[in-house]
Amino acid sequence: MKSVVRKLAAHSAIRFGASVLGLLIALAVLAPWLGTVDPSAMDSAHINTLAGTQGTFTLLDGTSLAHSFWMGTDNFGRDIYSRVLYGTRVSLVVGLLTAIVALLIGGLLGMLAGYFRTMDAVLMRVMDGLMAIPAILLAIALVAAMGAKLWTVIVAIAIPEIPRVTRLVRSLVLTLREEPFVEAAKALATPTPVILLRHILPNAMAPLIVQGTFIAASAVLTEAILSFLGLGLPADIPTWGNIMAEGRVQFSQYPGNVLFPALFLVPTVLAINLLGDGLRDVLDPKFAKRSA
Amino acid sequence: MSSAVLSIRNLSVALPSGGDRAHAVHNVSLEIAAGQTLCVVGESGSGKSVMATTVMGLLDKALRPDAGQVLLKGESLLDAAPARLRQLRGQAMGMVFQEPMTALNPVMSCGDQVDELLATHTDWPAAQRRAEILRVFERVKLPDPERMLRSFPHQLSGGQRQRIVIAMAVILKPALLICDEPTTALDVTTQKEILRLIADLQREQGSAVLFITHDMGVVAEIADQVLVMNQGQAVESGPRDEVLRRPREAYTRQLLGAVPGMTPPAPRPEPTSAALLSGQGVGKTYIARDWLGRARSTQALRDAAVVVRAGETVGIVGESGSGKSTFARCLIRLIDPTEGQVHWGVDEVATLPENRLRPLRDRVQVVFQDPNRSLNPRRTVGQSMVEGAMNFGASRAEAEALAAELMQQVRLPVEALQRYPSQFSGGQRQRLAIARALACKPQVLVADEAVSALDVSVQAQILKLLREAQDRLGLGLLFITHDLRVAAQLCDRVIVMHQGRIVEQGPTAALYARPQQDYTRRLFDAAPAALPPMEPLTA
Numbered sequence: 001m002k003s004v005v006r007k008l009a010a011h012s013a014i015r016f017g018a019s020v021l022g023l024l025i026a027l028a029v030l031a032p033w034l035g036t037v038d039p040s041a042m043d044s045a046h047i048n049t050l051a052g053t054q055g056t057f058t059l060l061d062g063t064s065l066a067h068s069f070w071m072g073t074d075n076f077g078r079d080i081y082s083r084v085l086y087g088t089r090v091s092l093v094v095g096l097l098t099a100i101v102a103l104l105i106g107g108l109l110g111m112l113a114g115y116f117r118t119m120d121a122v123l124m125r126v127m128d129g130l131m132a133i134p135a136i137l138l139a140i141a142l143v144a145a146m147g148a149k150l151w152t153v154i155v156a157i158a159i160p161e162i163p164r165v166t167r168l169v170r171s172l173v174l175t176l177r178e179e180p181f182v183e184a185a186k187a188l189a190t191p192t193p194v195i196l197l198r199h200i201l202p203n204a205m206a207p208l209i210v211q212g213t214f215i216a217a218s219a220v221l222t223e224a225i226l227s228f229l230g231l232g233l234p235a236d237i238p239t240w241g242n243i244m245a246e247g248r249v250q251f252s253q254y255p256g257n258v259l260f261p262a263l264f265l266v267p268t269v270l271a272i273n274l275l276g277d278g279l280r281d282v283l284d285p286k287f288a289k290r291s292a
Numbered sequence: 293m294s295s296a297v298l299s300i301r302n303l304s305v306a307l308p309s310g311g312d313r314a315h316a317v318h319n320v321s322l323e324i325a326a327g328q329t330l331c332v333v334g335e336s337g338s339g340k341s342v343m344a345t346t347v348m349g350l351l352d353k354a355l356r357p358d359a360g361q362v363l364l365k366g367e368s369l370l371d372a373a374p375a376r377l378r379q380l381r382g383q384a385m386g387m388v389f390q391e392p393m394t395a396l397n398p399v400m401s402c403g404d405q406v407d408e409l410l411a412t413h414t415d416w417p418a419a420q421r422r423a424e425i426l427r428v429f430e431r432v433k434l435p436d437p438e439r440m441l442r443s444f445p446h447q448l449s450g451g452q453r454q455r456i457v458i459a460m461a462v463i464l465k466p467a468l469l470i471c472d473e474p475t476t477a478l479d480v481t482t483q484k485e486i487l488r489l490i491a492d493l494q495r496e497q498g499s500a501v502l503f504i505t506h507d508m509g510v511v512a513e514i515a516d517q518v519l520v521m522n523q524g525q526a527v528e529s530g531p532r533d534e535v536l537r538r539p540r541e542a543y544t545r546q547l548l549g550a551v552p553g554m555t556p557p558a559p560r561p562e563p564t565s566a567a568l569l570s571g572q573g574v575g576k577t578y579i580a581r582d583w584l585g586r587a588r589s590t591q592a593l594r595d596a597a598v599v600v601r602a603g604e605t606v607g608i609v610g611e612s613g614s615g616k617s618t619f620a621r622c623l624i625r626l627i628d629p630t631e632g633q634v635h636w637g638v639d640e641v642a643t644l645p646e647n648r649l650r651p652l653r654d655r656v657q658v659v660f661q662d663p664n665r666s667l668n669p670r671r672t673v674g675q676s677m678v679e680g681a682m683n684f685g686a687s688r689a690e691a692e693a694l695a696a697e698l699m700q701q702v703r704l705p706v707e708a709l710q711r712y713p714s715q716f717s718g719g720q721r722q723r724l725a726i727a728r729a730l731a732c733k734p735q736v737l738v739a740d741e742a743v744s745a746l747d748v749s750v751q752a753q754i755l756k757l758l759r760e761a762q763d764r765l766g767l768g769l770l771f772i773t774h775d776l777r778v779a780a781q782l783c784d785r786v787i788v789m790h791q792g793r794i795v796e797q798g799p800t801a802a803l804y805a806r807p808q809q810d811y812t813r814r815l816f817d818a819a820p821a822a823l824p825p826m827e828p829l830t831a
Binding site: 187190202 | 660
């Protein structure tokens with residue numbers, strides 16, 4: 001265990017990815033204490049304020065706060081800096097929960113398809129069917145059908161990812177079930193669910209974790225796309241996609257409304273992907289660099 | 293001695309720091325003259341393959357030679373530029389590898405692969421190259437050379453693939469032929485043919501052969517000179533008869549002593565107890581369906597029968613594809629037989645569903661071939677060890693006490709229960725696998741090639757352990773192996789299988805002395821030569 005941690009820490013992509021992600025998590029958690037105001041509050045005195053302006057922000061109840069508009073305000077007079085920081089929360093939560101939902105459901109289906117011959121054909125044909133629908137269209141349709149709430153967005157992004165996880169887990173299980181230690185467990189009269197959870201799943205964890213990071217990265221991106229298209233979370237919730245969508249109309253005069261959230265979105269996806277690449281190098285022996 | 297084709301002088305190859313020793317090869321010297329075969333023999337990790345790859349210039353980047361010289365006809369190979377080495381490989385030295393399937397490119401036809409070699413090293417026109425390839429294919433006794441040209445590696449048998457590799461190695465008549473365990477992955481009958489082929493080619497071309505092997509029987513068959521290696525050091529070297537008959541070093545004697553002979557020991561009294569495990573008319577047919585749903589069946593096993601009683605050892609021998617593992621797996625119900633009956637004690641289990649089979653599974657346990665894969669790498673040895681006993685109703689404390697006791701019986705420290713399988717050697721892992729099987733208190737232990745992946749000295753220890761367990765517990769042993777020598781030493785009765793059928797069976801001594809069937813005779817003939825008797829050490 002210790003040696004794995006040391007190997008992870010020695011990998012530069014992992015170090016970079018993890019530090020950027022750590023910083024983003026800190027920003028998301030500490031958002032209320034980082035000089036932000038209510039991200040939904042509008043101040044009619046500050047419509048389209050330029051980035052870097054100092055001034056006072058007047059909340060709806062009339063209280064005025066001294067405030068630095070690091071990233072300016074939008075055409076409703078909302079503070080973009082506050083909205084971007086609170087948007088980090090949404091993005092990270094969506095990324096993490098989507099990965100967990102997709103891994104849980106896909107992992108379960110993959111284990112069933114891989115271990116039980118009878119389920120394999122039916123399950124995998126359903127998965128093939130799901131994979132034939134473009135992910136983003138499927139997500140849009142699901143959000144449209146279920147209504148735009150945080151959990152529906154997460155489910156809508158997770159469902160198109162499930163077939164990929166199922167396929168991965170199924171192929172891992174097909175290999176692992178032939179391993180002598182699994183056969184030995186069968187000969188030791190270990191019940192099938194225990195074989196799956198104790199002997200097969202732990203040996204499939206490494207590729208699953210790697211796949212999970214890539215799902216998280218793509219979920220962050222997809223959530224932003226859905227919001228940008230106006231199909232994601234409702235406009236009153238600050239997400240990077242919503243901020244960009246609202247800033248789009250005045251992009252030529254006030255490019256900051258689009259650029260600042262993008263400046264957060266890009267490193268987030270990059271950091272998660274780098275982390276995934278690094279984890280794959282370290283955890284997945286197929287890609288391990290030769291170290292004799 | 294200046295006539296030597298290859299001479300290695302005081303060669304040392306450093307391992308990366310942090311390994312269990314500083315050098316993979318330490319201060320080894322050897323010389324091979326034209327027309328001579330030098331066998332380098334040693335157990336795994338002795339550095340013999342590292343030496344071969346050093347000569348070829350194919351050493352892993354993490355290793356580097358840090359002292360000594362390698363001279364091919366006087367030319368230093370360690371200082372040679374990569375381009376010069378490329379030129380020499382194939383032209384002045386050919387190499388035959390252990391696993392012909394991975395030595396060949398699976399997406400190129402065999403003809404194209406050999407042609408590529410010729411096109412690189414000669415300026416012959418295409419027609420001449422083709423003629424030469426056909427000539428060599430004929431020479432290495434490949435059937436239908438024209439067809440072989442167009443064949444892809446996966447369409448050939450293991451022996452045929454190795455012949456292609458040999459054809460590539462010898463086509464340019466290299467002065468030096470390096471063979472790295474060329475017959476280890478092959479069946480005995482094929483091994484015999486390949487060894488003879490290499491010897492014939494060597495005589496024709498007058499090349500020097502550096503032959504790496506772990507098998508003393510192979511050494512006895514083909515070597516002129518022998519070099520014994522251990523832990524990267526040369527232990528002993530000399531002419532074959534000298535080393536095999538009058539070994540000077542204790543290590544060589546130990547190595548030779550561990551090689552099982554083909555002569556079975558005196559038979560034990562026949563057991564009279566009831567059968568613990570038996571199969572009658574067991575068959576397994578695989579049905580593959582194509583996309584139209586048309587069935588194509590393959591009979592992997594037909595009409596096989598066996599009886600194992602308490603305290604006796606029954607061997608099943610055969611080459612790869614003979615159906616011996618399929619039979620064993622049907623008997624322990626890891627696969628479902630398609631016909632026949634299997635009895636565990638008095639219970640018929642051939643078609644029993646898994647949930648009704650599970651309570652009976654403590655009667656028959658199994659030990660597999662590959663010690664690296666038979667223990668779950670993510671669980672501690674202790675966790676693996678208590679699993680079986682707890683499945684059969686023991687409490688955790690009872691199971692742990694039993695595990696500790698079993699660790700003593702397989703001569704491993706009790707503290708080892710806390711460790712993970714990767715912290716053990718192959719032989720130790722095989723002990724753990726045996727202990728795990730014994731933890732269920734089985735009546736029959738099925739050992740499927742359980743010693744085939746181990747070095748001879750470790751193999752001898754594991755066989756001893758199995759025999760002790762049998763004597764102590766009255767176990768019935770079903771021992772599946774391709775190694776006739778191991779079967780001779782361990783088994784009371786032997787069943788010979790070929791192409792999914794039982795060809796012949798009988799008490800070991802009688803069967804080995806007077807095989808009745810042609811196939812059995814061929815199999816026994818092909819077994820590596822018996823070692824000459826060792827003379828006692830004279831001071």
